[in-house]
Amino acid sequence: MAELNGLADDRALLGRTSTAERVSDILRSRIAEGYFPPGTRLSEDTIGNALGVSRNTLREAFRLLTHERLLVHQLNRGVFVRVLTVEDVEDIYRTRRLVECAVVRGLGEPPYAVDGLARAVADGQRATREADWKGLGTANIHFHRELVALAGSARTDELMRSVFAELRLAFHLVDDPRRLHAPYLARNDRILRALQDGDRAEAENLLGVYLDDSLKRVVEVYGRRVSEEL
Structure with a gap:
């Protein structure tokens, strides 16, 4: 996926004590810089593997960004970048x-x-x-x-x-x-x-x-x- 280009490079930013907050910082920056357009479905497997973080850590990062109104969880469909009104x-x-x-x-x-x-x-x-x-x-x-x-x-x-x-x-x-x-x-x-x-x-x-x-x-x-x- 084109929007994932360079995401693996951000893995180094996590250090040895990767946390959901650090993952959310990376994803927030990627959204702000235009790598994840509105409506994009964020794949847990793809992003988790690129950053080298657990599914639970990634889900917590998604939860934080959902609270910030950047992401939205759709039942039985997954997590998507929010489309604003x-x-x-x-x-x-x-x-x-x-x-x-x-x-x-x-x-x-x-x-x-x-x-x-x-x-x-x-x-x-x-x-x-x-x-x-x-x-x-x-x-x-x-x-x-x-x-x-x-x-x-x-x-x-x-x-x-x-x-x-x-x-x-x-x-x-x-x-x-x-x-x-x-x-x-x-x-x-x-x-x-x-x-x-x-x-x-x-x-x-x-x-x-x-x-x-x-x-x-x-x-x-x-x-x-x-x-x-x-």
Whole structure:
């Protein structure tokens, strides 16, 4: 299966004391990076063998990710990557606006540690030059993860890690990822420049408009695609 490419390489991340939490971390990252599209059935045997973990450990990891709304268990059918509703997408963006804007608003005095943001913008620019639209989507999500990380809060990072993984599920059903992500690369750069200039208020304003516009675009396209799938 193409989506399992490289999964065996993640086996080294488990170390000698593999746990369901570590397995769920790996699978969550794979979902966020687009390796497991919505509706994908996750095979216990295939994934368990690739990671070298027991069936019980894998089932516990599945349970954790089901609790995070990334997976869904269907009776007598197995475990699947969840397909979001339009209402899910709207709620994700409400959460993003509450958290991301609050992070920027709560920043202290400049200068700010924006190296991670700069790397994400550079990654997005490189992906655009190479017409790697999946890579552009990943760079876009990394930008916002780095933005949240400016809060210096492990709890906030953990919360938003799941939110961004859910968001990637919505992006999978968008028919033209280039049109979805490319316009926002320049906006990421403007937010970065505002923070480099120490203009926290401008960065928050840019971010709020960004998220509102992105919500409208994603809901429009996602709603149409979900209707087509039904």
